[in-house]
Amino acid sequence: MSELVQEIEKLKKERQAVILAHNYQQDAVQDIADFVGDSLALSRYAATTRAKVVVLAGVRFMAESASILAPEKIILLPDSQAGCPLADSIDVEALRETKARYPDAAVVCYVNTAADVKGESDICCTSSNAVAVVQSLPQRRILFVPDRNLASFVARFTEKEIIPWDGACLTHYRVTLDELERARAAHPEAEVLVHPECRPEVARAADFVGSTGAILKYARESRSKEFLIGTEMGILHRLQLDNPEKKFYLLSPGLVCPNMKLTSLEKIARCLREMQPVVHVPETTRSRAYRALERMLAV
Ligand code: 13P
Known part of the structure; x- marks a missing residue:
């Protein structure tokens, strides 16, 4: 065990801390985490730990969700610059x-x-429960923000009228249908698994569309031996660990999220040493956002 990893383990005990990592984090960060998962699983873990x-x-909105669900806990985001351009594509006034x-x-x-956009919404969703969340609502019209590709994916599976916001994940948006077809020609036996933040034509051409957690589950359970993966490259680490006998290829070299890559072991050690940067959602915003998240967790 490296000195840095030993220091993190020691600090974790002293601070009574847990490390939660998103599936897109660097391999070494995933390896040191107490729990690795998709957005929904991270929220659930933060709410109950x-x-x-x-x-x-992970990135800021994930730390904010943890603060909203667990206000009594100290939430540390190892790099305060780790944001999400998709989340930034909508603000509360525009909504x-x-x-x-x-x-x-x-x-x-x-x-x-x-958090304030969540507070202005009726209910929150993640990519693993978006269809179920929309189906659970009595309204026929749904204003779905901010990812237009996820909105289009949801629209395929519900009778509701979905009004999309015009945002997109810059990383998933890069994958084109042409790339998918070329990758398929190079690996004709491979199943294509993509995230619903991909463009609609890419999602339609895939064999499976799901959250990072759902992609991991699908790959474990599938009998196929090869897969083309249409989501951020950090997921390859878990896919390969879970399925050493299977082969995984990234659908596009552009599938790298620069914000997810900002977290390192050094920054994790530093944030535990200094107990900052702290992400804390103020109570007035928190209580409104909590309703949207709690309603989601009940679906
Ligand atoms: P998942 O919920 O599938 O992990 O997606 C997280 C995310 O932020 C994708 O951009």
């Missing part, structure tokens, strides 16, 4: 203006949003 301190190895134009619509916000 007994630890006093949560190090969220309020759009809501006023669709007064009969329910607002469903993707978890990739700021």
Whole structure:
């Protein structure tokens, strides 16, 4: 065990901390984490852990979700610059203006949003429960923010009228249908597994569309020996660990999220040493955002 890893283990005990890592984190960060998962699983873990301190190895909205669900805990984000351009594509004023134009619509916000946007929404969703969340609502019209590709994926599986926001994940957006077809020609036996943040034509051409957690489950259970993966490259680590006998190829070399790559072991050690940067959602915003997240967790 390296000195740095030993220091992190020691600090974790002293601070009564847990390290939660998203599936897109660097391999070494995933290896040191107490729990690795998709957005929904990270939220659930943060809501129930007994630890006093949560190090969220991910991006800001994930740390905010942990703070909203577990306000008594100290939430550390190892790099305060780790943001999400998709979450930044909508702010609360713009959402309020759009809501006023669709007064009969329910607002469903993707978890990739700021806390105040969650507070202005009826319910939150992640990529693993978006269809079920939309189906659970009595309204026929749904204002779905901010990912238009996830909105389009949801629209395929519900009878509801989905009004999408015009945001997209810059990393998933890079994957083109042409790339998918070329990759398929190079690996004709491989199943194509993609994230619903991919463009609609890419999602339609795939064999399976799901959250990072769902992709991991699908790959474990499938009888196929080869897979083309259409989501951020960090997931390859778990895919390979879980399935040493199977082969995984990235659908596009562009599938790298620069924000997810900002977290390192050095920054995790430093944040546990200094107990900062802390992410704390103020109570007025938190209590409103909590309703949207809690409603999601109940679906
Ligand atoms: P998952 O919920 O599938 O892990 O997605 C997280 C994410 O932020 C994708 O951009």
